[in-house]
Amino acid sequence: MLYLIKNIHIYAPEDLGIKDVLIGGGEILRIADQLPETPDYGMEVLDGSGKVLMPGLIDAHVHILGGGGEGGAKSRTPEIMLTDITLGGVTTVVGCLGTDGCTRTMSNLLAKAKGLEEEGITTYVYTGSYQVPVRTLTGSIMDDGILLEKVVGTGEIAISDHRSSQPTKEEFARIVADTRVGGILSGKAGLVNIHMGDGEEKLAYLRYVLENTQIPPTNMLPTHINRSRTLMEDGIDYAKKLGGYIDLTTSSDPDFLEPDEVKASTGLKLALEAGVPEEHITFSSDGQGSLPVFYPDGTLKGLGVGKVTSLYREMRDAALTEGVGLSRALKAVTANPAALLKLSRKGRIAEGADADLVMADEKSLAIDLVMAKGAVLVLGGQAVVKGTFEE
Numbered sequence: 001m002l003y004l005i006k007n008i009h010i011y012a013p014e015d016l017g018i019k020d021v022l023i024g025g026g027e028i029l030r031i032a033d034q035l036p037e038t039p040d041y042g043m044e045v046l047d048g049s050g051k052v053l054m055p056g057l058i059d060a061h062v063h064i065l066g067g068g069g070e071g072g073a074k075s076r077t078p079e080i081m082l083t084d085i086t087l088g089g090v091t092t093v094v095g096c097l098g099t100d101g102c103t104r105t106m107s108n109l110l111a112k113a114k115g116l117e118e119e120g121i122t123t124y125v126y127t128g129s130y131q132v133p134v135r136t137l138t139g140s141i142m143d144d145g146i147l148l149e150k151v152v153g154t155g156e157i158a159i160s161d162h163r164s165s166q167p168t169k170e171e172f173a174r175i176v177a178d179t180r181v182g183g184i185l186s187g188k189a190g191l192v193n194i195h196m197g198d199g200e201e202k203l204a205y206l207r208y209v210l211e212n213t214q215i216p217p218t219n220m221l222p223t224h225i226n227r228s229r230t231l232m233e234d235g236i237d238y239a240k241k242l243g244g245y246i247d248l249t250t251s252s253d254p255d256f257l258e259p260d261e262v263k264a265s266t267g268l269k270l271a272l273e274a275g276v277p278e279e280h281i282t283f284s285s286d287g288q289g290s291l292p293v294f295y296p297d298g299t300l301k302g303l304g305v306g307k308v309t310s311l312y313r314e315m316r317d318a319a320l321t322e323g324v325g326l327s328r329a330l331k332a333v334t335a336n337p338a339a340l341l342k343l344s345r346k347g348r349i350a351e352g353a354d355a356d357l358v359m360a361d362e363k364s365l366a367i368d369l370v371m372a373k374g375a376v377l378v379l380g381g382q383a384v385v386k387g388t389f390e391e
Contacts, residue, residue, distance in 0.1 A: 001374070002041060003355075008048025009362055012349035013055060013330035021053065023355045026374035031351055046369070048359065052326070055334040055347050056091030056356030056372060059311050061156065061193060061223055061247070061284035064095035064112045064123070065104050068290025068303060070163075076103070077305050079112060080288040082119045082377075082387030088309030090285075091356035091372040092122040092346055096156050096193060098289055099163050101129030106137040106144075113150050119387050121372050122346070122356070126155035126193050132167040134175060141175065145182025145190060152341055153191035154179040156223065159205050161197020169208040176209050180219045189342040193247075194222040202234040203244075210242050221340060223247040223284055226262040232270065239276040245340060246271070248332075250314040251286045251306030265318035268332060272324065282340065283332045285311040316365045326365075 003023040010016040010031070020035040021028060037045050062085075066077040085093060095113050097104050106127060113123040127144040128134035134154060136144045144151045154175060158164035167175075176192050183190015194206070206220050225235035226248045235246040248264040257263060262270070264283055271281050287308035295301050311333055318329035338347025345354045355374040360367050370378035377385045 002043040003046060003374075004035060004037060004043055005046045005048045005053060005359070008051055008053040008359065010053045010349055011326050011330055013327050013334050015327055016349070021349070023371070023374055027355050028349065028351055028353050031349070050362055051359050051368060052362050052365070053349065054330055054358045054360065055349050056358055056370065057089045057311055057315070057333045058092045058337040058341070058343070058347055059085075059090045059285050059287060059308055060094045060221070060282065060337045060341060062093040062095055062287040062308060063098055063289035063306070064093065064116060065097070065108055066288055067098040067100070067104070069100040069103070070290060071303055075290060075303050076100070077288055077290050080308070081390050082116060082121070082385070083383040083390060084288065085116070085121060085308050086370050086372070086377045086385070087367070087383055088307075088312045089358040089367050089370055090121075090308055090311060091370065092343065093308070094152065094341065095123060095125040097129035098156060098195070099130050101131045101135045104129070106135070110137070110148070110150060115388070120375055120377055120385055122354070123150065124152045124341070125150050126153050127151050128154045128157065130156065130158035130164055130195060132157065132165040132171055132175065141178040142182040142185070145179065145188060146186045152189045153183065153193060155193025156195040157192060158195040158197065160199035160201040161195060164195070164197065169205050172205045173209050173213055176215055176219055177213065180215055183219070189340060190219055191340055192220050194220060196222045196224045196227065196231060198228055198231065202231055203238045206238065206244060207242065210244070217242060217244045218340060221245050221247050221282065224249045224286070226264055226267040227258070228260040229262060230260070232262045232267055236271050236274045236276055239271070239280050240274065243280070245280045245282065246276070247282045247284050249286045250283050250310040251289070251291060253304070263317075264314040265322050265324075268318045268329065269322040269324055272328065278328050278331055279336055279339070281332050282336045283311055283314055284337075287311075312367070320365065
């Protein structure tokens with residue numbers, strides 16, 4: 001199927017102005033000021049007037065199998081459905097395990113990722129979970145990265161948290177080293193996705209790696225940086241002084257933030273104003289994971305479920321409410337994660353890139369259309385393609 005989008009304001013994520021875009025064979029074929037309509041070739045023409053066209057969002061931290069369990073077996077969250085992802089403009093996800101690396105396994109994670117790919121989006125996974133030693137499928141972080149096509153790194157490894165395995169700094173450095181070499185040998189990112197708790201150590205383990213090894217900061221992405229003001233400040237310092245990368249979590253309900261928690265859109269503005277390079281900041285949703293709330297003694301207070309759709313909400317709020325601007329806000333959910341994950345055909349609107357696209361109202365940024373690999377999955381803000389077991 002050929003699609004021609006006419007008179008659309010493109011944010012690639014850079015502002016390219018108003019153009020025409022030709023799509024076919026799952027990729028972007030041409031971008032030009034004007035392109036001819038040729039309906040004889042089965043072309044569908046879409047009017048982009050008054051709308052913006054953006055790259056499909058990349059969510060690098062999604063519990064596609066569900067997460068949780070901190071409140072017992074009944075608190076395990078359900079598996080994600082396709083429209084939980086696509087209605088939020090997300091076209092690429094990286095699946096991960098969390099606290100529970102026992103009843104949620106790598107073989108389950110890979111099967112779920114393959115299923116979502118068959119339903120229409122692009123999927124990858126991290127090997128491992130919170131636990132150290134890391135539980136892998138082949139018995140080795142490096143082997144998983146080299147031999148398993150969908151594995152792009154390790155995670156989410158928990159540090160500075162009462163639920164982590166309390167690894168030493170040397171053990172943590174070895175995980176990053178093995179992940180990096182696995183990435184080098186497989187031509188992948190070799191990225192370690194790191195769950196940051198609210199412990200006093202903060203980013204000390206990541207600083208140790210950068211200050212005591214030759215491993216570059218591109219192999220580590222600490223997430224949940226905005227869980228507290230103090231961790232946010234340490235993340236900003238880490239990014240500025242050591243060239244590190246930081247990831248802000250979007251899934252918390254903005255009406256029920258923890259007292260010291262920083263809303264992701266606000267955190268982006270704070271980081272940029274503090275001088276963090278815009279390319280070093282990403283958002284992820286923690287979607288379908290549980291959102292546990294603990295009492296000071298570590299016992300469970302309650303649970304919620306993270307939403308992938310929060311990724312788009314926080315990007316939009318950063319652009320419209322925080323005054324960051326659409327181009328810079330978009331980079332945190334498109335070009336920046338694509339670069340860290342080494343996904344050369346994702347996160348940008350360019351000729352030859354995958355046709356993962358979001359069309360939205362230019363003023364409100366309300367989503368109208370979502371296209372993944374050249375197929376329309378959402379139209380008029382409604383899902384036109386649903387997952388296998390969705391009603």
